[in-house]
Amino acid sequence: MTTATHDHDHAHHGPAKGITRWLYTTNHKDIGTMYLWFSFAMFLLGGTFAMVIRAELFQPGLQLVQPEFFNQMTTMHGLIMVFGAVMPAFVGLANWMIPMMIGAPDMALPRMNNLSFWILPFAFAMLASTLFMEGGAPNFGWTFYAPLSTTYAPPSVTFFIFAVHIMGASSIMGAINIVATILNMRAPGMTLMRMPLFVWTWLITAYLLIAVMPVLAGVVTMMLMDIHFGTAFFNAAGGGSPVLFQHVFWFFGHPEVYIMILPAFGIVSAIIPAFARKQLFGYSSMVYATASIAFLSFIVWAHHMFTVGIPFLGEAFFMWATMLIAVPTGVKVFNWVTTMFRGSMTFETPMLFAVCFVVLFTIGGFSGLMLAVAPADFQYHDTYFVVAHFHYVLVPGAVFSIMAAVYYWLPKWSGKMYNETLGKVHFWLSFVGVNVLFFPQHFLGLAGMPRRIPDYALQFADFNMISSIGGFLFGASQLLFLYIVVHTIVAGKPAKAKPWDGAEGLEWSVPSPAPYHTFETPPDIDKAPQLDRKEP
Amino acid sequence: MSEHRTDTERKSGGHHSVVVKSLLAVVGMLAFVFVGLVPMYNLICEWTGVTGRTTGASEVQNFVVAEDRPIKVQFLATNNADMPWEFRPMVKQVTAKPGELVQVNFYARNKTRRDMTAQAIPSLSPFESTPYFHKTECFCFNQQPLAAGEDVEMGLVFQIDPDLPDWVRTISLSYTLYDITEQQEVASAKP
Numbered sequence: 001m002t003t004a005t006h007d008h009d010h011a012h013h014g015p016a017k018g019i020t021r022w023l024y025t026t027n028h029k030d031i032g033t034m035y036l037w038f039s040f041a042m043f044l045l046g047g048t049f050a051m052v053i054r055a056e057l058f059q060p061g062l063q064l065v066q067p068e069f070f071n072q073m074t075t076m077h078g079l080i081m082v083f084g085a086v087m088p089a090f091v092g093l094a095n096w097m098i099p100m101m102i103g104a105p106d107m108a109l110p111r112m113n114n115l116s117f118w119i120l121p122f123a124f125a126m127l128a129s130t131l132f133m134e135g136g137a138p139n140f141g142w143t144f145y146a147p148l149s150t151t152y153a154p155p156s157v158t159f160f161i162f163a164v165h166i167m168g169a170s171s172i173m174g175a176i177n178i179v180a181t182i183l184n185m186r187a188p189g190m191t192l193m194r195m196p197l198f199v200w201t202w203l204i205t206a207y208l209l210i211a212v213m214p215v216l217a218g219v220v221t222m223m224l225m226d227i228h229f230g231t232a233f234f235n236a237a238g239g240g241s242p243v244l245f246q247h248v249f250w251f252f253g254h255p256e257v258y259i260m261i262l263p264a265f266g267i268v269s270a271i272i273p274a275f276a277r278k279q280l281f282g283y284s285s286m287v288y289a290t291a292s293i294a295f296l297s298f299i300v301w302a303h304h305m306f307t308v309g310i311p312f313l314g315e316a317f318f319m320w321a322t323m324l325i326a327v328p329t330g331v332k333v334f335n336w337v338t339t340m341f342r343g344s345m346t347f348e349t350p351m352l353f354a355v356c357f358v359v360l361f362t363i364g365g366f367s368g369l370m371l372a373v374a375p376a377d378f379q380y381h382d383t384y385f386v387v388a389h390f391h392y393v394l395v396p397g398a399v400f401s402i403m404a405a406v407y408y409w410l411p412k413w414s415g416k417m418y419n420e421t422l423g424k425v426h427f428w429l430s431f432v433g434v435n436v437l438f439f440p441q442h443f444l445g446l447a448g449m450p451r452r453i454p455d456y457a458l459q460f461a462d463f464n465m466i467s468s469i470g471g472f473l474f475g476a477s478q479l480l481f482l483y484i485v486v487h488t489i490v491a492g493k494p495a496k497a498k499p500w501d502g503a504e505g506l507e508w509s510v511p512s513p514a515p516y517h518t519f520e521t522p523p524d525i526d527k528a529p530q531l532d533r534k535e536p
Numbered sequence: 537m538s539e540h541r542t543d544t545e546r547k548s549g550g551h552h553s554v555v556v557k558s559l560l561a562v563v564g565m566l567a568f569v570f571v572g573l574v575p576m577y578n579l580i581c582e583w584t585g586v587t588g589r590t591t592g593a594s595e596v597q598n599f600v601v602a603e604d605r606p607i608k609v610q611f612l613a614t615n616n617a618d619m620p621w622e623f624r625p626m627v628k629q630v631t632a633k634p635g636e637l638v639q640v641n642f643y644a645r646n647k648t649r650r651d652m653t654a655q656a657i658p659s660l661s662p663f664e665s666t667p668y669f670h671k672t673e674c675f676c677f678n679q680q681p682l683a684a685g686e687d688v689e690m691g692l693v694f695q696i697d698p699d700l701p702d703w704v705r706t707i708s709l710s711y712t713l714y715d716i717t718e719q720q721e722v723a724s725a726k727p
């Protein structure tokens with residue numbers, strides 16, 4: 001569609017050939033693709049570590065690995081999943097979809113885009129290489145509490161710190177790019193309140209990233225200084241405080257967990273209306289709810305620290321502030337359910353993942369509320385209940401939303417249709433796997449099993465074995481996911497420009513696969529029928 | 537492709553301003569962490585006494601001694617992780633009346649064959665009593681070097697403010713002793 005619309009400079013049209021296409025590309029679709037593949041590779045690597053963890057926990061006693069290595073596995077699993085799998089996947093989706101959703105020809109800052117992707121493989125290569133270093137990989141948990149990560153850290157901690165610096169730089173660049181794209185590159189007529197929710201949620205996420213990634217960089221820099229330059233930020237002997245570490249970390253960390261879920265809200269808000277064949281209920285309330293969640297996420301961090309000895313008033317404040325988040329979150333869940341209500345729903349794979357997201361994410365929200373009750377958290381803190389909580393919000397939450405997005409937009413990206421039967425098989429295996437894996441962990445936690453341990457008391461044996469079986473099932477199903485995606489790309493049936501009847505949005509107005517350059521001439525939004533949002 | 541001029545790029549002058557503002561925000565947040573959050577944390581701890589960390593020396597004050605209100609003051613001494621010294625209070629507990637000056641001693645001995653330097657870090661419980669517990673002299677104000685095998689009696693003089701909340705009957709003062717020999721050698725750590 002684009003070839004006819006402009007008159008000069010045709011030389012750049014196809015992508016370059018060979019490896020240089022990927023090395024030098026400034027095309028948002030290429031970069032989006034690389035982010036997504038990178039994220040999938042990290043998902044498999046982090047998943048492998050998780051398999052080691054679940055294999056060790058299959059039975060009580062020490063079977064496969066030593067406790068030191070077990071700790072390295074839990075640490076690396078968490079770090080790689082958070083920073084390597086979930087975050088880059090959302091950035092990849094943003095790259096692919098935001099320009100197409102707002103009618104822009106590319107991202108605002110294409111060269112920075114290239115840089116922000118290409119520094120990532122170096123960061124993670126550095127992080128992964130610590131596994132082979134003397135003293136082993138970081139073993140202090142993904143939350144790297146001082147003094148475990150300073151005084152008692154393995155020498156490889158310095159590499160960990162630099163890797164985090166690079167990841168932070170990459171995220172900040174990516175976020176700036178997304179803000180610039182959304183603020184400046186919308187096609188005429190694409191007002192802010194007409195933007196698809198995925199774009200809105202990413203705009204807000206990008207602001208969160210710009211605000212808190214420097215805090216992460218700051219806290220690892222303080223560690224670096226404590227370790228190598230004799231400062232004592234976190235060292236009580238020198239006048240510092242390990243509790244300070246936790247405050248600074250969670251001031252980053254809680255907004256970070258929302259960074260990993262807000263774009264998921266956007267994806268689900270695109271998919272549910274498409275398969276319910278109804279407009280999204282309460283568009284503007286979704287926007288305001290997202291913004292209030294983002295705001296609240298800055299004032300709840302100490303709910304991770306109820307047990308460190310906070311004064312009574314502090315406990316109360318952080319408890320109520322945390323519970324307040326349930327309100328805008330509830331608004332969202334209500335809107336999704338209402339969108340489905342009396343819709344003419346069909347359940348293709350993206351919809352299955354999206355509906356499952358709504359249900360299971362809500363379970364994770366409820367266990368979060370239980371943890372938010374400060375006196376109760378004294379009991380649950382640092383048990384498997386916390387592990388169950390955050391895995392419910394992150395796996396059938398964030399990760400399922402990414403899978404939903406892949407199934408939903410893969411026809412647009414590749415021009416091919418995935419195999420619906422296989423997609424459904426993948427969904428059901430993942431669904432069963434994830435619940436068998438994480439649901440029993442609630443019981444383990446309530447019964448008192450601590451997190452991050454390689455061995456446990458006998459009474460926890462049954463639930464751990466069930467959980468491990470679920471884990472292996474879930475892990476294996478993701479190989480099927482890989483197969484489905486590859487099979488689609490090489491042998492899928494051609495997809496229509498708009499493979500989903502009910503889908504809305506500019507991305508469906510371009511052919512499938514999306515041409516290398518789209519919207520070089522901005523589309524006329526007012527004539528695009530898909531965007532008739534009946535809202536004020 | 538940058539030579540393309542389409543309608544949508546007409547706002548690209550705006551990119552510059554987005555980038556500049558965002559970078560300012562990034563630098564601002566970094567600065568906030570180092571010169572905002574950290575001092576703020578220390579100030580809040582000092583004001584509220586949350587961590588139970590008593591700070592600097594106070595002057596001896598002329599309080600009216602509250603004869604009818606004996607407060608039990610208990611002393612604890614702990615060695616941090618690898619600290620090999622012997623370290624203990626010479627009395628485990630005293631009864632102090634608010635307003636009076638009380639002196640106690642702690643004993644430390646360097647059991648090793650090398651010269652070492654230690655730093656004691658105090659913590660008070662319940663933390664609400666921190667602002668009312670005035671130390672006029674304390675070994676924790678200074679680093680304590682001890683040659684191999686040497687020992688020392690270290691003094692603490694304190695005064696409890698009669699404004700101490702009524703519900704406080706017992707105060708526990710604990711000291712953790714840290715080995716700071718290495719930090720001493722690397723740089724002079726600021727206590």
Ligand code: HEM
Nearest residue numbers: 257260261303304326365368369371372381382386390393
């Ligand atoms: C209604 C919403 C939520 C509430 C009330 C809530 C509350 C909490 C609380 C109180 C804890 C601390 C538990 C403890 O350590 O004792 C916690 C931990 C955690 N939450 Fe949530 N949460 C909510 C949603 C989310 C979401 C959406 C995510 C991420 C997508 C998330 C990710 C996490 C993670 C990763 C941890 C554990 C961090 C760690 O210690 O390793 N939570 N949550």
Ligand SMILES: [Cu+2]
Nearest residue numbers: 254257303304
């Ligand atoms: Cu949190």
